[in-house]
Amino acid sequence: MTTITNHMPTKELQALDAAHHMHPFTTQTELAARGARVITRADGVFITDSEGNEILDGMAGLWCVNIGYGRDRLADVAARQMRELPYYNTFFMTTHVPVIALSQKLAELAPGDLNHVFYAGSGSEANDTNIRMVRTYWAQKGKPTKKVIISRKNAYHGSTLGGASLGGMSGMHAQGGLPIPDIHHIDQPNWWSEGGDKTPEEFGLERAQQLEQAILELGEDRVAAFIAEPIQGAGGVIVPPATYWPEIQRICDKYEILLIADEVICGFGRTGNWFGSQTVGIRPHIMTIAKGLSSGYQPIGGSIVCDEVAEVIGACEFNHGYTYNGHPVASAVALENLNIMQEEGIVDHVRDVIAPYLKTKWEALVDHPLVGEANIVGMMGSIALTPHKESRATFAADAGTVGYMCRERCFANNLVMRHVGDRMIISPPLVMTTAEADMLIERATKSLDECYAQAKKEGLMVAAS
Numbered sequence: 001m002t003t004i005t006n007h008m009p010t011k012e013l014q015a016l017d018a019a020h021h022m023h024p025f026t027t028q029t030e031l032a033a034r035g036a037r038v039i040t041r042a043d044g045v046f047i048t049d050s051e052g053n054e055i056l057d058g059m060a061g062l063w064c065v066n067i068g069y070g071r072d073r074l075a076d077v078a079a080r081q082m083r084e085l086p087y088y089n090t091f092f093m094t095t096h097v098p099v100i101a102l103s104q105k106l107a108e109l110a111p112g113d114l115n116h117v118f119y120a121g122s123g124s125e126a127n128d129t130n131i132r133m134v135r136t137y138w139a140q141k142g143k144p145t146k147k148v149i150i151s152r153k154n155a156y157h158g159s160t161l162g163g164a165s166l167g168g169m170s171g172m173h174a175q176g177g178l179p180i181p182d183i184h185h186i187d188q189p190n191w192w193s194e195g196g197d198k199t200p201e202e203f204g205l206e207r208a209q210q211l212e213q214a215i216l217e218l219g220e221d222r223v224a225a226f227i228a229e230p231i232q233g234a235g236g237v238i239v240p241p242a243t244y245w246p247e248i249q250r251i252c253d254k255y256e257i258l259l260i261a262d263e264v265i266c267g268f269g270r271t272g273n274w275f276g277s278q279t280v281g282i283r284p285h286i287m288t289i290a291k292g293l294s295s296g297y298q299p300i301g302g303s304i305v306c307d308e309v310a311e312v313i314g315a316c317e318f319n320h321g322y323t324y325n326g327h328p329v330a331s332a333v334a335l336e337n338l339n340i341m342q343e344e345g346i347v348d349h350v351r352d353v354i355a356p357y358l359k360t361k362w363e364a365l366v367d368h369p370l371v372g373e374a375n376i377v378g379m380m381g382s383i384a385l386t387p388h389k390e391s392r393a394t395f396a397a398d399a400g401t402v403g404y405m406c407r408e409r410c411f412a413n414n415l416v417m418r419h420v421g422d423r424m425i426i427s428p429p430l431v432m433t434t435a436e437a438d439m440l441i442e443r444a445t446k447s448l449d450e451c452y453a454q455a456k457k458e459g460l461m462v463a464a465s
């Protein structure tokens with residue numbers, strides 16, 4: 001038997017990886033041909049690969065390592081909890097201390113009367129819970145026809161059957177016969193790509209009003225809930241116009257449908273408040289959480305539920321649960337993560353220090369000849385690459401060609417910046433210092449310069465007609 005260690009040559013690790021490991025959201029043959037980058041360790045905002053490169057992680061893993069890498073306290077808590085009680089379930093009239101303590105902490109941190117937590121192992125699973133919970137809620141209230149959940153095109157709500165159905169990614173719907181029944185998608189508030197001649201304000205209002213139209217077309221007696229990310233993450237960090245969310249809230253109130261805020265990315269400080277709902281000024285009935293909940297140190301997610309929904313659900317047996325609901329080790333680690341965030345004032349650091357600092361520099365990228373818009377809220381930002389910024393043009397080349405090229409330049413310059421089509425996105429650890437923010441901007445600018453030169457050389461700076 002081979003022991004797989006960090007000391008094996010990179011090529012051998014890559015070959016073994018390609019032989020036996022199927023990667024998510026990846027064309028396996030393409031990856032096998034070039035070899036996966038092997039990440040061996042990480043500290044603070046940096047990851048290290050098997051060739052010894054130190055890479056600035058502009059994505060905090062997958063939007064999750066909010067307090068940064070290398071936290072001994074989380075390792076210690078996990079080890080202690082594993083020795084004391086590695087696992088017990090919460091199905092059959094049992095509970096344990098870590099899940100009690102974490103639930104109390106979440107109720108304290110969450111706004112309004114969001115006081116109850118149903119756990120899951122991930123954000124996708126939590127959104128599956130939400131589908132069943134809101135439909136059960138209405139059935140319990142004597143309105144079993146209220147089943148439809150309205151979501152948005154280009155939303156991301158996970159990759160389970162339920163999560164991917166709620167999501168609005170056409171590439172995901174195309175595989176495996178999705179969406180499941182009674183999910184309806186309206187358009188996203190992406191002004192840059194879809195706003196045409198309208199002002200952002202007009203456009204935001206118009207896109208929000210699609211919710212009202214959908215409710216009227218489907219029939220009020222059929223609609224259970226609306227789900228959305230306060231700021232779309234995986235869709236390309238789409239910051240909605242200021243008019244959008246107040247109008248959505250008005251419509252949810254008017255028709256008394258449940259509002260689910262998918263806080264998997266926006267939650268836990270990412271937008272400069274504990275939750276994105278606070279940043280955009282909405283009052284959800286349910287919030288989906290995962291990612292930053294444990295800063296990615298353990299897989300854990302959940303739904304934070306308001307008093308009224310919890311009370312209605314609590315009156316019946318909710319026939320739903322996962323073996324790892326409120327897993328003791330994951331709960332203990334998540335709680336310690338939240339304790340650290342509070343002790344170190346990390347949300348204040350985002351709001352008062354690092355996000356305002358990064359915002360000035362990030363927004364200045366709009367002056368780059370390749371960049372059309374540069375948006376950032378808290379520590380999630382995006383730039384739209386364009387061949388012609390005045391007309392907000394898309395490239396004549398296939399969507400993502402130039403974005404991919406830019407991402408490759410970033411990799412070469414030891415920066416993780418992801419591309420979604422021809423948008424470049426960042427979501428760095430929240431503990432980033434101003435010096436590290438400078439480094440991020442410096443590497444991003446260098447990568448943009450190189451990408452621009454290459455795009456020009458390859459004749460790609462041509463607008464689609």
Ligand SMILES: *Cc1c(COP(=O)(O)O)cnc(C)c1O
Nearest residue numbers: 122123124156157158264265290
């Ligand atoms: C990542 C993500 C999910 C899915 O979470 P997983 O833990 O990957 O299942 C759901 N919603 C949003 C907004 C996300 O960004």
